[in-house]
Amino acid sequence: MADQPLLTVESLYTRFKRGTDTIYAVNGVSFSVSAGEVVGVVGESGSGKSVTMMSLLGLVRGRATVDVKRATFKKWELPRLTPRQLEDIRGREIGVIFQDPMTSLNPVMRVGDQVMEAMLAHQYATPRAAFNRTLDLLREVGIPDAVQRFRNYPHEFSGGMRQRIMIAMAIACEPDLLIADEPTTALDVTVQMQILALLQELRERRHMSIVIITHDFGVATNFCDRILVMYAGRIVESAAVAEFVAQPAHPYTIGLRSSILEIGSRGRPLSPIPGLPPTVTEPPKNCSFAPRCPYAIDRCREELPELRVLSPGHEVACHRAEEVISLAG
């Protein structure tokens, strides 16, 4: 990665109050995204993958506390920005796409106006120019009859079309970074492919960085340059896709990888990861995966494994990573 990092995050912590409990959703996450890079954040529900990204943008809902040592995006130091300044960055410098295109669009506002609003909020274009640009954007994301469709309401579109509108909205101000939070999960399989193809095309055309949050290894490994695996609010493994595919090192990654059914899996014995992903209600002091880990030793239950470099570009948070590789391989 010779590229200059676009986004660098160091020691991000997010916790929520839920009733009397405190949920430790993100527990010390550090990573960076280079210009033009596509990073996949993979994990199961509750792993903190979505909260991590939303924390950076000030978009976490509920009673959340975010602590971060450093989060540099281009020339900005995100934690030091006022809400007003962060508003200027959201949508202008960083675009976001959410999972559920059914609920993420305002049902009583014409879709064209919603796309235009993104530009007008940042004085990115004059109303006249924004209108024309909206039509261009709608065409670019593959919505036929843009002129007529501009005036339609979200409920008049299919799920896939709504996700295209979300994408048009997110890229309207030509952001350098696009965050896509499970952008295809709610869609039919054939439509998933269309959306991924669209994102891939946009990425190549506009040379923007993308962080895609997904639970789907298939999506992540085919779409991304680099993958971060999260478990219980921590990054447990980070590697370029080629390395990731060739030599996964964390037991959770390996377990998850073999949990995926692919065509041709028939007849193969299943090897599920036992147990359930935990809900973290106190700051982790040991490896959260240890109770489910076939390689766990006493040290894992006592000492928190830090993310360490295994080989250049490949980081893992496991005390026994080297042994795991040889055992699993």
Add this chain to the structure above:
Amino acid sequence: MPDSDAILTFDRVSKDFVVRRRVLHAVNQVSFSIPVGKTVGLVGESGSGKSTIGRLGIGLLPATAGQVVFKGQDITRLKPNALRPLRQSMQIIFQDPQASLSPRMTVGDAIEDAMNIHGMGTPQQRKRRVEELLERVGLPVSAADAYPFELSGGQLQRVGIARALSLNPELVVCDEPVSALDVSIQIQIIQLLQDLQREYHLSYLFISHNLAVVEYLSDVVVVLYLGQIVEQAPVEELFRRATHPYTRVLMDSILRVPQPGESARRFTVLKGEVPSPFSPPSGCPFHTRCPVAIDRCSKEVPELTLIGPDHWVKCHLAESAS
């Protein structure tokens, strides 16, 4: 295609719904059967009618036309009272276990109520059986006293399975039982379903939009598009020789993790989206999106044609090829 070994047979079954005075042909002339102790996988996208077929199969919905035959008995036109005793033998597992359980009933009560309805055993025997079932599906006995909102999705799906099993069914309709679950949990449930099938000699109608899951579990695969069967074959045959363009597209849509050294793939794109089932296209329903459609496809409805051992396809191009 009547089949004496079949536990359940669909014979030219159709189902129409009337939604705001418009008729929706949710299921159109569907025929297939589920052999005893086997699994038939039903694949399709939203609007393909796969869930409707599942409900028709166990008499939760009456068919508009055709026959649904369960163990030699046509259940299509049975009165609710006559159908009720049969319910013990055919059960269903839902996609969203949370929604299918009453929030006001503990897990134990929910499972027990199933036996209660059919007057099975004494209260003590039922309590015992609830505990056995919970253990069998991998839950601690203490879960009996929990309310549904206190359990996770995977745990609730186990409860749903235990409840279905409590009646000793012979046929279980699994309606997207793993779609809402986390990846690591999905495979636990799949394994559980597979183990239970062997143990209790169950027959499954397994509904899913995920071809890989269907391939893993099914003996026969039925591919649906807009309420019609477009391809149907034994599982090995289908995956060796998928013929219908839609089946092939579905197979391409499964993103597999590339092998080491293999480069990431481009995403193949099937144009358009599933048309509205209210106004299905003329001719072959798939022709509007088909990459290889010819003139004839928009005009003539293709016939279901046998192109291999038990391999049926509904496509003009396959007809001419065979």
Add this chain to the structure above:
Amino acid sequence: MQTAWYVVKRLFTMLVTICVIIAVSYILMYLSPGSFFSVATIASAMSTLEVENPKLYQEYINSFLSRYGLNQPLWHQVLQYVWHSITFNFGNSFTYPTVPIINQLKTAFPISAELAFGAVVLGVVVGIPLGILAALYRNTWVDSVLTSVSMIGQAIPAFVTAVFMVLIFGVYIPGVLPINGWGTPQQAILPILALGLGNIGVVTRYMRGSLIETLRQDYMRTAEAKGVKYWSRILRHGVRNSLVALMTVIGPAFGFTVVSTVWVENIFSIPGLGSLMATAFVNKDVPLAITDVFILALLILVTNFLVDIGYSILDPRVHLT
């Protein structure tokens, strides 16, 4: 086109409903024992006239008998009465047989309508901003104060509020505002306030609830992610969508306002439909009573109709069918 068809359908349903209301009212009032459409009742209502002008008295008795067809079968009477009502041919009342009911309504209706309209406008104009405020400052003292006050407004019916106002402005600070009559703008202040406080309470509470619910929606986060500024987000996305939900409670609240005018008019001695109704019921002046009910019910039906139309304008997902 679709809207026009809907309007026609709705108007037709309203017509049917109002006919049924009139018919049911008439039948209830007619059915013995104690039928009100009897010579005896009519006679007792007009006893003074009997003494003053026996000839005229007999004329009126005869005209009532023929008007209501009291010697005809019931269904005939009902149909005739309904027809008279919906063609606004109300005849004369028992208590003032010389005055056509329509003339009494002509003076009373505008007063009640003004009162109700004033109270509705007050409720909306004050309630919506207060509701927004309470929602934005939820779980703070601002919210607690607004919520408590609006609950008081919602709980205490207009006639109790009105009586308190009479007490305050009649006994403690007399002369500040008039406590009875109608005609000057000052005289309208207290009645409209008494009626409007309930509306303010209802609108504030539901606006608050509705906006809090809206602020939780995914599209609010989308707007935030786009970088839309705070107030723009609150107003264009939040409030706009909350109004849709608010519409569903506003209809019944406004209907209740119309009912409340009856009480408030009686307490402030305002010569509107309500005062007319009170005397009619006490004097068993059946034609006037039923006509009054008919007019007020009509007012409520029309209000609900307008609310539904407004609803469909605010929410494009609502298909008027």
Add this chain to the structure above:
Amino acid sequence: MIARIAVNQQPGNVPRTARKRSQWLLAWDRYKQNKVAVAGLVWVVIFFIFGVIGPWVAPSSYATTNYLMANHPPTWAYPMGTDSLGHNMLSEMLFSVRYALEIAVFASLAAFLLGTILGLWAGLKGGLADTILMRVVDFFFAFPAYFLDLILVTKFGRGLGPMIFALAVTGWAGYARLIRGLVLGMRNGEMVEAANALGASPLHLARKYVFPNVVSNMIIALAFGIPSDLTVQAALSVVGMGLNPPLPSFGNMIAAAGSNVLGYPWLMYWPAGIFAITLLSFLFVADGLQEALNPKGGS
């Protein structure tokens, strides 16, 4: 290869609910958090107690008059003063509480029971029964309840019985519509589908699945219904059609005080004050119940 661990050896973290706390206790816990609702409940309970014992503790009958003491401001003997006929207002008040509750509670309960049964039946049965019932309900919604009540009491008299009857007649439709809506929403849901798949009979379905899941909404509706009946009943007095004098009622007292307020303001303080506080308390209770029973729906 990861060792294959049998699925049933890992319990997962099932909460230890050996306590098996009933949903009602949990709701009560939530209710207790809400101070305003608790205050409202205290007043409502006091109101009910006086409704029961009022006639026994009253210093005199509501009909006893003392013309020598007519229109007298409060004294030790007459803590709430007297009216123009020399009635002891304290007695009037205590009897009013009784009659107000009697009418509101019985009318609400009758309406509630009728509405619940019809609503459940129409919602579950559907078809023609449902259509007919809903037409009737629509009529009751279109006919402003207050006016129908007026006509009914004019017709049937202004005693306790006719009042209860009138309020019940106009009240049931609201409950019926509410429960039918809830049942319809549920009928297409997976819970009912699952129960059907188990082979539950319609009665079993209604009793074990549908009813327990609508009962909290019904209780909330009832809690809102009682104060609304109190209001309408009192409001009938405003146009002179309230409970037949000499039977005392809040409405009658407030109406009488309203016309005498310039001369004898004490006639106002107590009836209007207590009535207002009571209505407010009922609303606090209803609101508290709504939050406690529907934690998701409430804000």
